[in-house]
Amino acid sequence: MKILTLNFVTCARKACKASPAAFPLRPREAELEIVEQDINPLFVRNVLPRLEWDALREVCGELGLQQLPSTAPSPDDLFTTTPAAADTAMADAADAHEPRPSQLLRDLHTLLLETTMRSGKLVCGNCGHEYAVKEGIANFLLPSHLV
Amino acid sequence: MLPTPSTDHVTFENVYEPAEDSFLLLDTLSSRSEREFLRARFPATAGASPVVLEIGTGSGVVLAFVAANALHILGRSDIMTVATDINSFACHATKKTLQLALASNASENPSAPVPIFLDSINSDLASPLRAGSLDVLIFNPPYVPTEGLPDLSKHDKFNAVTEHGADSFDCNSHMLALSYAGGVDGMEVTNRLLGQIPTLLRKGEGVAYILLCAQNRPDHVKSLVRQWGSGWKVETVGSSGKKAGWERLQVIRIWQ
Ligand SMILES: C[S@@+](CC[C@H](N)C(=O)[O-])C[C@H]1O[C@@H](n2cnc3c(N)ncnc32)[C@H](O)[C@@H]1O
Ligand SMILES: [Zn+2]
Numbered sequence: 353m354k355i356l357t358l359n360f361v362t363c364a365r366k367a368c369k370a371s372p373a374a375f376p377l378r379p380r381e382a383e384l385e386i387v388e389q390d391i392n393p394l395f396v397r398n399v400l401p402r403l404e405w406d407a408l409r410e411v412c413g414e415l416g417l418q419q420l421p422s423t424a425p426s427p428d429d430l431f432t433t434t435p436a437a438a439d440t441a442m443a444d445a446a447d448a449h450e451p452r453p454s455q456l457l458r459d460l461h462t463l464l465l466e467t468t469m470r471s472g473k474l475v476c477g478n479c480g481h482e483y484a485v486k487e488g489i490a491n492f493l494l495p496s497h498l499v
Numbered sequence: 500m501l502p503t504p505s506t507d508h509v510t511f512e513n514v515y516e517p518a519e520d521s522f523l524l525l526d527t528l529s530s531r532s533e534r535e536f537l538r539a540r541f542p543a544t545a546g547a548s549p550v551v552l553e554i555g556t557g558s559g560v561v562l563a564f565v566a567a568n569a570l571h572i573l574g575r576s577d578i579m580t581v582a583t584d585i586n587s588f589a590c591h592a593t594k595k596t597l598q599l600a601l602a603s604n605a606s607e608n609p610s611a612p613v614p615i616f617l618d619s620i621n622s623d624l625a626s627p628l629r630a631g632s633l634d635v636l637i638f639n640p641p642y643v644p645t646e647g648l649p650d651l652s653k654h655d656k657f658n659a660v661t662e663h664g665a666d667s668f669d670c671n672s673h674m675l676a677l678s679y680a681g682g683v684d685g686m687e688v689t690n691r692l693l694g695q696i697p698t699l700l701r702k703g704e705g706v707a708y709i710l711l712c713a714q715n716r717p718d719h720v721k722s723l724v725r726q727w728g729s730g731w732k733v734e735t736v737g738s739s740g741k742k743a744g745w746e747r748l749q750v751i752r753i754w755q
Contacts, residue, residue, distance in 0.1 A: 353618050353620075354617055354618055356579075356615075356617060357581070357617045357618040357620075360550070360581065360617070360628060360629050360632050361620070361627040361628060361629065362627060362628075362629050363627070364622060364623070364626035364627045369630065375629065390613065392577075392612045392613065394577055394612050395548065395577050395612050395615065397546075398546055398547055398548040398577045399548050399577075399579070401546060401547040402547055402548060402550065402579075402632075465615065483627075487591070488594070488618070489587070489590050489591065489594070489618070489619055489620070489621055490618070490620055490621065490627075491587070491621045491622075491658075492620060492621060492622035492623070492626060492627040493585065493621060493622060493623060493654070493655070493658070494623070494626075495655075496651065496652070499623070
């Protein structure tokens with residue numbers, strides 16, 4: 353399960369829907385892996401307005417991943433017009449002024465789209481229910497007495 | 500004609516095989532009128548990426564089709580797709596179908612952003628999805644009228660079967676029953692979802708596509724949706740199997 357997906361899921365129990373403690377679910381015993389994806393700057397920019405930034409920061413904290421800025425970045429933070437040092441020699445004059453992905457955008461790409469939870473548990477902060485993740489697929493089915 | 504995603508890797512012993520209902524959804528979602536509707540509703544210039552959820556993906560053929568043809572259907576390819584199914588075998592099949600469809604799409608279309616497949620989730624309907632987070636919801640439900648619904652007390656056991664052991668016959672029939680059995684009027688599962696649509700869709704923006712068969716009493720279903728108030732609308736936007744003026748299958752669109 354991707355870190356980005358964790359921004360869209362909450363506890364499946366009806367009783368937890370209204371509780372702020374049920375979101376985000378807390379990853380436990382998470383086995384993470386990086387599944388490489390081509391970077392897509394436009395995509396990262398357009399996903400940003402869909403994110404609950406605080407929830408993303410919490411999940412990163414729980415997983416011991418990089419610290420994110422305390423407030424959501426603005427689209428301007430995602431691009432830079434200063435060419436990266438290594439590219440300077442190769443970039444011609446016109447190219448050097450093209451906006452290029454900033455380090456923050458690259459980090460977000462890795463975090464949101466490449467970092468996945470292969471196995472572990474997702475725990476509800478309201479009711480304590482644990483949902484298992486196996487082979488990258490989370491099981492949100494509830495025993496009938498909890499539905 | 501847009502290509503149908505490959506599902507050659509799926510074992511249809513325990514996962515629903517694409518059929519007339521699946522293909523009606525493909526045709527409807529890629530029809531001129533739905534393309535125009537979706538493009539106007541989610542203009543590419545508006546930035547924020549649409550979230551597309553399919554409930555009960557089975558083989559994944561419908562969601563893979565939408566993802567691979569996002570540029571054609573929605574006029575933009577920066578979409579996020581999510582899948583749910585109550586059947587864990589379907590979840591695995593869907594993941595593979597999406598990966599294959601998007602990989603071949605990327606090689607044909609190197610310049611456009613590749614749509615994102617977020618995840619396959621094993622759940623009842625959309626139960627873990629955050630309220631108000633969905634832009635497009637698609638559901639081809641178990642719609643056949645049946646006496647009662649499959650017994651869920653054994654679901655966990657069957658859902659966890661990994662080898663083709665002694666249980667595999669019962670497991671397969673349980674999973675296939677879940678794919679078609681709709682209880683009274685074939686509407687028991689669909690009715691539960693309909694009740695959740697106003698909560699699940701993004702306020703004022705979200706749209707749902709639901710497949711119905713004639714025994715579901717589509718006109719009655721539509722009149723109930725119109726009674727939700729708050730500007731909820733519903734129309735039939737695709738149909739197939741016309742017989743003496745009756746549509747055997749139809750797709751309704753629900754929006755605000
Ligand atoms: C008619 S099949 C459609 C499969 C696929 N979408 C297609 O069009 O070919 C219905 C699917 O819904 C799934 N399903 C049934 N009840 C469900 C529920 N309560 N929650 C999630 N999925 C469910 C079944 O496992 C099956 O895959
Ligand atoms: Zn909970």
